[in-house]
Amino acid sequence: MHYFIGDLGHLFVITSFITAFVTAFAYFKATNATALDLKEYWLQNGKTGFYVHAASVLGICVTLFVIISKHYFEYHYAYNYSDLKLPTYYLISTFWNGQEGSFILWMFWHAVLGIIVIHTNKFWEAPVMTIFALVQAFLGSMILGVVLPGLDIKIGSSPFILLRDAMQGAPIFAAQPDFVPKDGNGLNPLLQNYWMVIHPPTLFLGFATTLVPFSFCLAGLWLRKYKDWVRPALPWALFSGAILGLGILMGGYWAYETLNFGGYWNWDPVENAVYVPWLILIAAIHTMVTYKNSETALKASVILVIAVFVLILYSTFLTRSGVLGDASVHSFTDLGLSGQLLIYLLFFTFVAIALSIYRWKEIPSAEKEASIYSREFWIFIGAITLCLMGFQVLMPTSIPVWNKIITLFGGTSNLAPPAEQITYYSKFQLWFAVAVGMLSGVGQFFWWIKIDKDRLKKELTAPVLIALVLFAIVITLGQVYTFSYIVLTLAGIFTLVMNAKILFSLLKSSPGLSGGAIAHIGIGMMLIGVMFSAGYSKVVSLNNTGMLISKEFSEDFNRDNLLLFVNEPRTMWGYDIEYLGERLEPRYHSGFIRKSDVSETDDRDRVIAKFDIAVNKTAYKAKDTIDIRGENTFYEIQLRKGNRKYTLFPRAQINPDMGGLLVSPDIYRTVSADLYTHVSSVMKPSEDKDWSELEEIKIKLGQEFFANDYVAILQSVDRVFEVDGVQLSDADVAVKARIRVQGEQGEYFAEPIFLIKDKMVGRIPDEVLDLGIRISLLNIHPETNEFSMGINTRQKDWVVIKAMEKPYINVLWIGTLILMAGFGVAMSRRIREFRKMKEKGLE
Amino acid sequence: MKKSHILVLVVIAAAIAIIVSTAGDASTYVGFEEALAMSTSGNKKEIHVVGELKKDENGHIIGIEEGADKVSFSFIMIDDNGKAQKVFYDEPMPSDFTRSEKVVVIGSYENEDFKASKILLKCPSKYQEQKINV
Numbered sequence: 001m002h003y004f005i006g007d008l009g010h011l012f013v014i015t016s017f018i019t020a021f022v023t024a025f026a027y028f029k030a031t032n033a034t035a036l037d038l039k040e041y042w043l044q045n046g047k048t049g050f051y052v053h054a055a056s057v058l059g060i061c062v063t064l065f066v067i068i069s070k071h072y073f074e075y076h077y078a079y080n081y082s083d084l085k086l087p088t089y090y091l092i093s094t095f096w097n098g099q100e101g102s103f104i105l106w107m108f109w110h111a112v113l114g115i116i117v118i119h120t121n122k123f124w125e126a127p128v129m130t131i132f133a134l135v136q137a138f139l140g141s142m143i144l145g146v147v148l149p150g151l152d153i154k155i156g157s158s159p160f161i162l163l164r165d166a167m168q169g170a171p172i173f174a175a176q177p178d179f180v181p182k183d184g185n186g187l188n189p190l191l192q193n194y195w196m197v198i199h200p201p202t203l204f205l206g207f208a209t210t211l212v213p214f215s216f217c218l219a220g221l222w223l224r225k226y227k228d229w230v231r232p233a234l235p236w237a238l239f240s241g242a243i244l245g246l247g248i249l250m251g252g253y254w255a256y257e258t259l260n261f262g263g264y265w266n267w268d269p270v271e272n273a274v275y276v277p278w279l280i281l282i283a284a285i286h287t288m289v290t291y292k293n294s295e296t297a298l299k300a301s302v303i304l305v306i307a308v309f310v311l312i313l314y315s316t317f318l319t320r321s322g323v324l325g326d327a328s329v330h331s332f333t334d335l336g337l338s339g340q341l342l343i344y345l346l347f348f349t350f351v352a353i354a355l356s357i358y359r360w361k362e363i364p365s366a367e368k369e370a371s372i373y374s375r376e377f378w379i380f381i382g383a384i385t386l387c388l389m390g391f392q393v394l395m396p397t398s399i400p401v402w403n404k405i406i407t408l409f410g411g412t413s414n415l416a417p418p419a420e421q422i423t424y425y426s427k428f429q430l431w432f433a434v435a436v437g438m439l440s441g442v443g444q445f446f447w448w449i450k451i452d453k454d455r456l457k458k459e460l461t462a463p464v465l466i467a468l469v470l471f472a473i474v475i476t477l478g479q480v481y482t483f484s485y486i487v488l489t490l491a492g493i494f495t496l497v498m499n500a501k502i503l504f505s506l507l508k509s510s511p512g513l514s515g516g517a518i519a520h521i522g523i524g525m526m527l528i529g530v531m532f533s534a535g536y537s538k539v540v541s542l543n544n545t546g547m548l549i550s551k552e553f554s555e556d557f558n559r560d561n562l563l564l565f566v567n568e569p570r571t572m573w574g575y576d577i578e579y580l581g582e583r584l585e586p587r588y589h590s591g592f593i594r595k596s597d598v599s600e601t602d603d604r605d606r607v608i609a610k611f612d613i614a615v616n617k618t619a620y621k622a623k624d625t626i627d628i629r630g631e632n633t634f635y636e637i638q639l640r641k642g643n644r645k646y647t648l649f650p651r652a653q654i655n656p657d658m659g660g661l662l663v664s665p666d667i668y669r670t671v672s673a674d675l676y677t678h679v680s681s682v683m684k685p686s687e688d689k690d691w692s693e694l695e696e697i698k699i700k701l702g703q704e705f706f707a708n709d710y711v712a713i714l715q716s717v718d719r720v721f722e723v724d725g726v727q728l729s730d731a732d733v734a735v736k737a738r739i740r741v742q743g744e745q746g747e748y749f750a751e752p753i754f755l756i757k758d759k760m761v762g763r764i765p766d767e768v769l770d771l772g773i774r775i776s777l778l779n780i781h782p783e784t785n786e787f788s789m790g791i792n793t794r795q796k797d798w799v800v801i802k803a804m805e806k807p808y809i810n811v812l813w814i815g816t817l818i819l820m821a822g823f824g825v826a827m828s829r830r831i832r833e834f835r836k837m838k839e840k841g842l843e
Numbered sequence: 844m845k846k847s848h849i850l851v852l853v854v855i856a857a858a859i860a861i862i863v864s865t866a867g868d869a870s871t872y873v874g875f876e877e878a879l880a881m882s883t884s885g886n887k888k889e890i891h892v893v894g895e896l897k898k899d900e901n902g903h904i905i906g907i908e909e910g911a912d913k914v915s916f917s918f919i920m921i922d923d924n925g926k927a928q929k930v931f932y933d934e935p936m937p938s939d940f941t942r943s944e945k946v947v948v949i950g951s952y953e954n955e956d957f958k959a960s961k962i963l964l965k966c967p968s969k970y971q972e973q974k975i976n977v
Contacts, residue, residue: 372846384850388857395865416870419889419949419960424868428861554933661935 001178002072009063009160010145016056016107017140023049024133030126031222039126046129047118053136054111060104060143061095064159068094073181076166077101077159083186085587085605085627089197094187096200099320099337100159103142105201109208110136117212120838121232127219128212135211138344142337157337189631189653190662195254199247203274206244207312210281212236214309217302218352221359230288230301231837235830237285237305242823244278249816260663260678262804263534267425269324269417272397273315276390281308283386286379289516296366296376300383306352311394313345323400373456375446382439389432393425426534430484437491437527440520441498447516448502467497478532478808488531496524512829519822522815529812533674540573540675541803549681549800561680562803564637565796566770567744572803573675579799580636580745581770583649587627591616592634592649596748596769599724604630611749635679635799639668650678650801674806681800691792696778698786707773708793712741712750717780717787723753723764732757737777737787741768752777752789765790772796870949874924875957882952889951889960894922896946904941920946932959940964 023046030042064077069091073079081097082090096102114132118125145158163181164173172179213233220229251271252264265271284304287297318324321338370377399417406413418424445460471493480486503517541562543549549563562572564579571577583592584607593615598607607628609620620626634649646668653662665678699705704713715738723734734755741748753764754777765776772794779788872891873881881890896904897919906919906929917931930948940946943964950959 370846381850384854388854388861391858392861392865395861396869399865399869414872415866416872416891416949418868419870419891428864663935 001074001180002067002070005063005067005072006075006160006162009060009067010158012056012059012063013140013143013145013158013160016053016060017137017144019049019053019056020133020137020140023053024130024137027126027130027133031130031219043126046126046133050111050114050118050129050133053133054115057104057107057111057136060159061108064101064104065092065095067160071184073184074163076161076163079163079181079184081185081187083184086187086192087588089194090187090192093191093196093200096204097187097191098159100143100157102200102204103139104159105204106208107136107139109201109205110139110211113208113212117215124216124219124229124232127222128215131215131218132211135348138340138347141340142344154336155340190258190664193254193258195250195257199250199254202243202250203247206240206247206274206278207316209236209240209243210277210308210312213240213284213305214352217305218355221302221355221363224359224362226298226359226363227295230291230298232834233305234285234288234292235827235834237281237288238823238827238830241278241281241285242820242827244274244281245823246820248274248278253813257667258664260665262537262665262676263422265534267393267421269397270319272393272425273318276394276397277308277311277315279386279390279393280304280311283383283390284308286383286386290376290379294366294376295364296370297380297383299360299363299365300380302356302363304383304387306356310345310349310352311390313348317341317345318397318401323404373446375443378439378443378446382436382443385432385435385439389429389436392428392432396424430488433527433530434487434491437488437495437524440523441491441495444495444499444502444517444520448506463497463501464494467494470497474528478536480531480536482535485531485535488527492524492527492531494524495520496528499524512825512832515822515824515826515829517822518825519819522817522819522822525811525815525818527815529808529810529815533806533809533812537676537804537806539802540805541677541801542572544571553681557680560802561800563798563800565798566772567796569640573805575639575641578638578640579797580638580647581797583634583636584628585632585634586615586618587629589616589618591618592636593620593626593628594770595633596771598626601625606630610751633682635682635801637666637677637799637801639675648675648677652679652682654682669810671810672808674809675803676806677801677803679799680802683797683799689794691774691794693792694776695791695793697789697791698781699789700786705789707741707775707791708771710741710743710771710773712739712773712775714738714787714789715740717777720753723755726755726757726762728755728757735777735780737775737789739775739789741771741773743768743771750775754778754780763790765792770797874922875926875928876924878957879952879955887951889949891947891949892920892922892928892957893945893947894920895944896941897921897927907936907941920948928957930957930959932962937962937964 026042026046026049030039030046033039033042067075068078068082069088071078071082071084077098077100078094082094086094094101096105110132114129114136117128117132121128140156142156143158144156145154145161146156147154164170164177164179167173213236216229216233216236220226248271255261255266256264281304284301284307287301287304290297291301317338321341323338370380396417399415403413403415445463467490471490474480474489474493475486478489480489499517499520503514503521506514506517539560541560543559543562545563548558549561550558553561562570562577564570564577566579566581569576569578582595584595584598585592587605593607593613597611597613598609600607605628607626609622609624609626611622613620631653633652633654635652637648637650639646639648648666648668650666651664653664661682663678663680665676668675668677697705699714701714701717704711706712717735717737720734720736721728726734728734732755734753734757736751736753739750739752741750748768748771750766750768750773752766752775755762755764763776763778765774767774774792774794776790776792777787778790781787870889870891872893875892875894878890878892881888897906899905904918908917909915915931915933916936917929919927920930921927930950932948940962945964947963948957948959949961949963950957952958
């Protein structure tokens with residue numbers, strides 16, 4: 001038992017919690033102090049407090065990671081989310097697999113950001129860090145794991161809890177209090193994916209960065225510096241927009257690669273809960289930029305920046321309090337934190353709203369109304385559209401919350417979120433996306449060109465014409481005939497062309513300002529990419545044989561799926577497609593091993609090489625034990641067209657604990673479309689195979705014969721002295737034959753055994769899985785130098801696949817990258833601006 | 844009327860439209876009996892039913908059958924009113940299905956069979972899990 005490390009971790013948790021309060025208090029005093037020496041004194045205290053706090057947060061991270069990586073399974077966290085076989089990078093994802101870990105991750109980013117703020121911004125340090133420290137105190141309370149004496153209220157859930165304390169009812173601990181499990185429960189196989197190593201930290205960095213503009217905004221209200229908070233907050237808002245957007249898209253990309261619903265976005269409450277704040281954040285960025293240029297929309301900026309952070313807290317509440325339990329496919333475990341989360345949400349909502357109401361009258365606003373021909377007007381309309389777009393998603397996602405509130409007031413409500421969530425959200429969001437596309441085209445245009453009615457016509461004609469021509473080409477070539485998709489395409493192309501025009505003129509004059517144009521080009525491409533890849537995704541694995549796969553399957557299944565037998569090519573999507581057999585994945589090396597080449601052991605994760613095998617430069621000797629990922633089976637499927645060859649390895653996880661088959665796709669990427677393939681039915685490993693009647697032949701050494709129409713040759717027959725699973729005495733004899741079978745795709749070997757043990761004859765046949773042959777050595781005839789071989793054949797191995805074409809999905813991914821690049825350019829511009837002001841001593 | 848006023852009115856109208864459409868498109872939580880009544884009266888809208896898996900007196904789950912294609916299955920669910928119903932699902936069993944303490948099925952009746960298009964699970968809090976593999 002390693003008690004020390006857990007106690008140390010717990011000490012760090014408590015230290016971080018207390019120092020967060022101390023820091024908040026000190027910075028609060030520093031903000032309100034008027035005497036310079038007193039201010040300096042409290043500032044110093046606050047800074048020290050935050051450094052101690054940051055150090056203890058780091059301490060929490062290190063201790064938790066040590067517990068995980070050293071496999072201290074006496075701790076609940078290590079036992080529940082990891083096991084001995086996980087490689088280091090998945091031990092890292094174990095860290096944030098539990099809710100406690102993700103709170104720690106969030107605190108970690110806040111600590112890092114806090115230190116950056118302390119060092120970059122002397123003027124705002126005190127008020128901003130007061131809010132930072134308060135937020136940290138609330139987050140710290142989530143992992144406190146302390147029971148209030150007397151009240152019996154538990155605050156927080158500690159990641160450093162021992163397994164025996166977490167599972168007090170388990171009988172093993174009553175008998176053996178010091179029991180330490182040999183191995184852990186392991187990480188959910190679906191999460192053993194490289195995206196799950198980088199997606200959560202990115203997303204939480206996105207969450208954390210929304211705190212910075214929020215804190216600057218509240219600090220501005222607090223100090224009555226209503227105008228000045230925008231400049232330091234803007235680069236952070238841009239950074240946050242980029243990182244949060246990237247985090248969301250990474251999650252979508254993970255879903256696309258790993259889950260099998262055939263898309264990247266499912267409109268699940270969990271996804272919506274981060275999508276909404278991101279939209280509002282983008283709206284806030286727009287109003288802040290407008291304010292920086294023309295001193296309008298300051299009040300809107302205040303509202304939106306506050307709304308973003310409150311929505312982040314709300315999304316945390318939604319996803320972690322268990323309130324979505326009946327509404328989301330993600331089954332959340334309720335840690336009993338819902339009360340704490342609610343207080344956290346309400347506290348900051350209340351403080352922010354109260355402060356803004358209190359100061360509302362003092363916030364300056366523009367006297368004159370914006371003209372329709374002004375850029376401010378159009379950007380403001382754009383921001384409103386984004387807000388409504390978010391509102392439309394927020395309303396139905398919150399239905400479980402409405403139900404709770406109605407119940408609280410004594411009513412009953414049986415409202416449930418829309419059943420067909422993808423169709424439901426898409427039908428609304430599509431039109432918002434059209435509006436966003438159109439507005440970002442027009443808005444950018446107004447932004448850069450001072451314009452009136454006449455000028456407008458002149459300037460607009462050329463780009464509109466180009467956009468229309470491009471639009472006609474895309475619609476015709478892409479065969480887009482659905483009205484709503486046509487409009488969406490138009491919006492996407494319109495914003496793309498308009499912004500491209502702006503970009504070209506800016507590149508000549510001032511490339512540093514081109515961030516907005518670049519980002520909007522990205523948005524245009526994303527709209528087009530989403531339209532094609534989601535709207536025109538189609539099933540290509542159509543059953544064109546005219547035969548049903550099975551009468552027991554549904555009509556749809558028989559139509560949309562393709563049955564492939566090993567080594568029997570079919571055609572699909574203009575390719576020859578051929579199934580080559582089941583493959584296993586070595587745990588510590590790349591590549592795939594043919595299942596035929598190894599024999600299984602009692603341990604699912606270990607197999608023994610039957611022969612010498614070479615896979616991707618790794619050579620395995622016969623009898624070598626190979627560590628594999630036992631839960632995964634891959635199905636090698638080859639696509640051929642002309643001289644080109646491409647191999648797909650869709651995966652199935654046959655996992656009895658999880659109740660069956662979990663399939664993940666493999667994706668064949670071409671420039672114009674992705675071919676998204678997953679298995680939809682597989683042979684059951686446990687099922688008894690239907691063997692043909694035994695065929696007996698007599699052959700000599702080196703003689704060729706046919707087995708299931710494959711050419712086979714008896715290479716050797718040798719006496720062996722060890723047979724797996726059989727005890728041989730001196731009087732016993734065992735003989736092993738080695739037969740080479742020439743398959744369509746390479747050679748296979750079968751090694752049946754003939755033995756005489758205690759004067760009884762025994763035969764151990766050997767099976768070539770991929771080819772459906774079982775060969776036994778039936779008898780030896782020394783007088784004629786012949787051997788009797790028995791051959792059984794069966795139906796060849798098969799797999800049923802479903803494949804979908806996702807046209808132009810690359811346009812979406814490229815658009816995403818361009819959007820991120822746009823954010824980067826805009827951010828570096830604002831940072832330059834901020835530095836300049838700082839050098840002038842204005843910050 | 845000033846432009847800003849028009850704008851405010853438009854935004855309010857849009858917000859109300861969104862709220863109304865949310866209420867209109869929302870599904871409902873009902874029992875199997877009501878769902879069957881809705882279905883026979885021609886309302887094929889998908890609904891949510893909350894319930895538990897059928898268990899024998901020893902607490903073992905009974906009534907789960909694997910479909911012919913191995914990637915579909917059916918099970919018996921008892922809704923909150925106590926009515927048992929066989930539910931068909933065209934996908935493999937979700938992870939943790941048998942451990943769930945509460946099941947939500949989203950779908951509709953096809954004649955006498957309930958076809959689920961989605962299954963949501965409520966799993967026991969991890970601190971309640973008392974089984975440990977020694």
